[in-house]
Amino acid sequence: MDQEKLLEELVHPADTKMILVVLDGLGGLPLPEREGKTELEAANKPNLDALARASELGLAHPVLPGITPGSSAGHLALFGYDPTKYVIGRGVLEALGIDFPLEPGDIAIRGNFATARFTPQGPIIVDRRAGRPSTEHTVAVCRRLQEEIRRIEDVEVFIRPVKEHRFVVVFRGSGLDPRVADTDPQEVGVPPLPPQPLAPEAEKTARLATIFLTRLAEVLREEPATNFALLRGFSQRPHLKLFGERFHLKAAAIALYPMYRGLAALVGMEVLQVKEESLASQLAVLRQSWPDYDFFFFHVKATDSRGEDGDWEGKIKVIEEFDRHLPQIMELKPDVLVITGDHSTPALYRAHSWHPVPYLLYSRWARYHRDTAGFGERDCARGALGHFPMLYNMNLMLAHAHRLVKFSA
Amino acid sequence: MDQEKLLEELVHPADTKMILVVLDGLGGLPLPEREGKTELEAANKPNLDALARASELGLAHPVLPGITPGSSAGHLALFGYDPTKYVIGRGVLEALGIDFPLEPGDIAIRGNFATARFTPQGPIIVDRRAGRPSTEHTVAVCRRLQEEIRRIEDVEVFIRPVKEHRFVVVFRGSGLDPRVADTDPQEVGVPPLPPQPLAPEAEKTARLATIFLTRLAEVLREEPATNFALLRGFSQRPHLKLFGERFHLKAAAIALYPMYRGLAALVGMEVLQVKEESLASQLAVLRQSWPDYDFFFFHVKATDSRGEDGDWEGKIKVIEEFDRHLPQIMELKPDVLVITGDHSTPALYRAHSWHPVPYLLYSRWARYHRDTAGFGERDCARGALGHFPMLYNMNLMLAHAHRLVKFSA
CATH class of the missing domain: 3.40.720.10 (Alkaline Phosphatase, subunit A)
Structure with missing residues (x-):
């Protein structure tokens, strides 16, 4: 037994x-x-x-x-x-670590601010930790992002700073599934990985993550270092x-x-x-x-x-x-x-x-x-x-x- | 997990x-x-x-x-x-023990030379180890068997000596399955057990084993002691x-x-x-x-x-x-x-x-x-x-x- x-x-x-x-x-x-x-x-x-x-x-x-x-x-x-x-998952753990009131069904994602160089073919990652910004800077950046990005489609978006280059994104809404691949390529000089859905049920979540990254890059386009982000550990509270x-x-x-x-x-x-x-x-x-x-x-x-x-x-x-x-x-x-x-x-x-x-x-x-x-x-x-x-x-x-x-x- | x-x-x-x-x-x-x-x-x-x-x-x-x-x-x-x-399986282990180059799908069988008395109703086992022949004798007997038995139906047969009364038989071909019962009756004065298929897929392998034993007895009919064999441990390399x-x-x-x-x-x-x-x-x-x-x-x-x-x-x-x-x-x-x-x-x-x-x-x-x-x-x-x-x-x-x-x- x-x-x-x-x-x-x-x-x-x-x-x-x-x-x-x-x-x-x-x-x-x-x-x-x-x-x-x-x-x-x-x-x-x-x-x-x-x-x-x-x-x-x-x-x-x-x-x-x-x-x-x-x-x-x-x-x-x-x-x-x-x-x-x-x-x-890493996203959930990170959200717990900042006392974020995670609800069942929420998708929590660990974000790392990164530096990208934008080419006609898309972004190329130059620094996976955006030169390790101060926590204060990350707090300010997250506040700006949150003001600009409150919803994507029918889903609420929460953006919260953690420490240095780390932050948390939470999607709250229906039709979400955490089976989405990390976007961190684990090396520099290459494009980020797409937030690939790992199951058909996760297509919406992957699409939201793609839109989120595009809008994030727009909001942060004037930032010298923290102008992009890598997403990891898409996860939900376990049952x-x-x-x-x-x-x-x-x-x-x-x-x-x-x-x-x-x-x-x-x-x-x-x-x-x-x-x-x-x-x-x-x-x-x-x-x-x-x-x-x-x-x-x-x-x-x-x-x-x-x-x-x-x-x-x-x-x-x-x-x-x-x-x-x-x-x-x-x-x-x-x-x-x-x-x-x-x-x-x-x-x-x-x-x-x-x-x-x-x-x-x-x-x-x-x-x-x-x-x-x-x-x-x-x-x-x-x-x-x-x-x-x-x-x-x-x-x-x-x-x-x-x-x-x-x-x- | x-x-x-x-x-x-x-x-x-x-x-x-x-x-x-x-x-x-x-x-x-x-x-x-x-x-x-x-x-x-x-x-x-x-x-x-x-x-x-x-x-x-x-x-x-x-x-x-x-x-x-x-x-x-x-x-x-x-x-x-x-x-x-x-x-x-015992057959595979015995084959490994003599450096036999076992291929995936091969059926390896441990053989023991035995002494049988042949009656109109079939063989009766008299000595389960054929009086423990010398390894040299077993080497010679295996060589003779290999010369006479190279194929059964569409399947290649390899016969290799191990030590004393022990030898290895390998079947190489298609349609083979190791789920065949041992033929050793574990006592003397009784007939050997038939190589019973333990699954429908193993019927060909069992039939080949039966034919192998018949041909072995023919080849060795003049031998005073090593005139029969018991087969055990039908097996394949595990995946x-x-x-x-x-x-x-x-x-x-x-x-x-x-x-x-x-x-x-x-x-x-x-x-x-x-x-x-x-x-x-x-x-x-x-x-x-x-x-x-x-x-x-x-x-x-x-x-x-x-x-x-x-x-x-x-x-x-x-x-x-x-x-x-x-x-x-x-x-x-x-x-x-x-x-x-x-x-x-x-x-x-x-x-x-x-x-x-x-x-x-x-x-x-x-x-x-x-x-x-x-x-x-x-x-x-x-x-x-x-x-x-x-x-x-x-x-x-x-x-x-x-x-x-x-x-x-």
């Missing part, structure tokens, strides 16, 4: 509370500068280490061994959705059964970054407002809303950012900062607490990687190992949970929260 | 080089004579042990826990082909997407034994000529061809042979010999080096076994464990890779070689 269906059939309600802490990009690699310890192992984190000795540890694969997950794939697995089954309905949970997300708030909203979690960009502020929200929900997704971004910077000391510091705040979480006495990542971002590797993610599950029913040194990749590799697909995170959390009945007689 | 398809979609080219060393039948069992150490653990192998401390270790299941793989299943998994999906195309690799095989050369050829690897039957000669080929390929399959047979003999001291010596040659491999500075087996052949068990196979992956991005004692089953069981299906070997090698892009946004 399908794992997702099986799980849903076993779910039953209980009066228990769970917290899923995602330290983004948590997994690391041995650092020669730190005696072969990873970022997590090198961190001075007495609270996490003590918790590890009372918890089950393991290493989790967001997708499969060797496969490096994008952020959406990593989070889908954490939330109990098979990331190879539900793919979130996802809602998290709360699947697991009979009232779920809330406490995340600072739009993309993660967007992913939580996509599965139907309530996204709580956080006043300041700080762990303390996130924890204040957790405390205040503690009586109102039974599942909390608590997202910390900086582990990943420091990892991508190659800044292992910085990543270690983020882990140490989280450790100092951990007692505030423990004071709430959650029935189940998971601390893990959505993928690894080893500071040595400076990018998302395929290495499995350290995973800690604390509950009254944890099969802990007394000789655990602490929370680290090596103890996780030898932990009670072994290596497992992250898709089973919800199985484990629900089981420890007494929210699953016995399977079969 | 299907793992094989997913992997192929993520592959992208890179300028990195990989070596897959297969020490055939590497896995062992604790030897009471060696203080409970396995063959691998008992071997004096300083180079492998030092490498293990800089590598990721794990235990790999070629098929599934408890399932003992044949050599072809073990190698298919190593090469990234699901061994439960692509089955290589396999080529390794090089799937993974964008230029791949070469350095193997001494025909069957392994044949398996490598089956997936489209280039099979390099090795002058002498020695590790030194194999290594010379590796060095010479190093600039020309980016993936090398390097096969060492003797670990398996000594295991099957029950000769644990011999198997230990083979591992120690490989260890002395390991620095020559390291000098080439491969980006990724995997050292593993295609299955376990514990010397105590004297046969292929189901025990998972020790697996070592060395790369710049290895999540090594500093406290690793060396390359052995116990360290592998606690290693960074845990227990995993050998099918993921290619995922891991490609990931560490920077040849996979991120999955999803």
Whole structure:
């Protein structure tokens, strides 16, 4: 039987509370500068280490061994959705990342401003990122475009800046289909690719994209650099059964970054407002809303950012900062607490990687190992949970929260 | 999504080089004579042990826990082909084992010379192996048969000796189908089974097999022992997407034994000529061809042979010999080096076994464990890779070689 269906059939309600802490990009690699310890192992984190000795540890694969997950794939697995089954397109992810209120059926497209040279035969791409304009410039350009392009045929068009050369286009209307090819030729000195329909149902969407690019070039014809655009990742919100309905949970997300708030909203979690960009502020929200929900997704971004910077000391510091705040979480006495990542971002590797993610599950029913040194990749590799697909995170959390009945007689 | 398809979609080219060393039948069992150490653990192998401390270790299941793989299943998994999906028939494997140039569509059949008593009701099998004739005798008998039987109907027939009572028959022509039942009754004193077609499309092949056996009995009617044959494993080359195309690799095989050369050829690897039957000669080929390929399959047979003999001291010596040659491999500075087996052949068990196979992956991005004692089953069981299906070997090698892009946004 399908794992997702099986799980849903076993779910039953209980009066228990769970917290899923995602330290983004948590997994690391041995650092020669730190005696072969990873970022997590090198961190001075007495609270996490003590918790590890009372918890089950393991290493989790967001997708499969060797496969490096994008952020959406990593989070889908954490939330109990098979990331190879539900793919979130780049356009949708980008729209989520700027808090754009995407409606079902909307086509979201990631745009990159580019520089083109216009010839009688059509445009030739000269710079695929338009010389990396400032975000301010892109904001201004998008405002002008939006004023000029509000509709194409019977379809509403939304144009929103993201960062530097990046922006989002959204088509809203009927008869739309996301199966349209990217227009980025991936090299310069050549024409852009046409927005080719990949299915007959996508002809209208492709036509709108062609008209959009023509009108964009007209509006921007006086711009020295940002005079054209490349379109990628035509996509729609995937059809996802809602998290709360699947697991009979009232779920809330406490995340600072739009993309993660967007992913939580996509599965139907309530996204709580956080006043300041700080762990303390996130924890204040957790405390205040503690009586109102039974599942909390608590997202910390900086582990990943420091990892991508190659800044292992910085990543270690983020882990140490989280450790100092951990007692505030423990004071709430959650029935189940998971601390893990959505993928690894080893500071040595400076990018998302395929290495499995350290995973800690604390509950009254944890099969802990007394000789655990602490929370680290090596103890996780030898932990009670072994290596497992992250898709089973919800199985484990629900089981420890007494929210699953016995399977079969 | 299907793992094989997913992997192929993520592959992208890179300028990195990989070596897959297969020490055939590497896995062992604790030897009471060696203080409970396995063959691998008992071997004096300083180079492998030092490498293990800089590598990721794990235990790999070629098929599934408890399932003992044949050599072809073990190698298919190593090469990234699901061994439960692509089955290589006994006839094909036997043909590969004698370097027979099998063409697509050929029907390969494993033959066993047998002794029959001919009665008015037909033959009765008296000895299923014809008293185990010498290989020389079988060579001579096959030559006579081939002279007399060159065609049956419109189909070419090839008859080739293997070893002792074993030979191979190949049918080449149109309208052939391998779904024909074995004729071996598995006991003596009874008639052979007819080569029954198991599908209407296989009626011609079954008829040819019947005629072949009749003509064989005529040709060999004066032979005292090798006067009949039993046919098994009717099979065709499976349709396999080529390794090089799937993974964008230029791949070469350095193997001494025909069957392994044949398996490598089956997936489209280039099979390099090795002058002498020695590790030194194999290594010379590796060095010479190093600039020309980016993936090398390097096969060492003797670990398996000594295991099957029950000769644990011999198997230990083979591992120690490989260890002395390991620095020559390291000098080439491969980006990724995997050292593993295609299955376990514990010397105590004297046969292929189901025990998972020790697996070592060395790369710049290895999540090594500093406290690793060396390359052995116990360290592998606690290693960074845990227990995993050998099918993921290619995922891991490609990931560490920077040849996979991120999955999803």
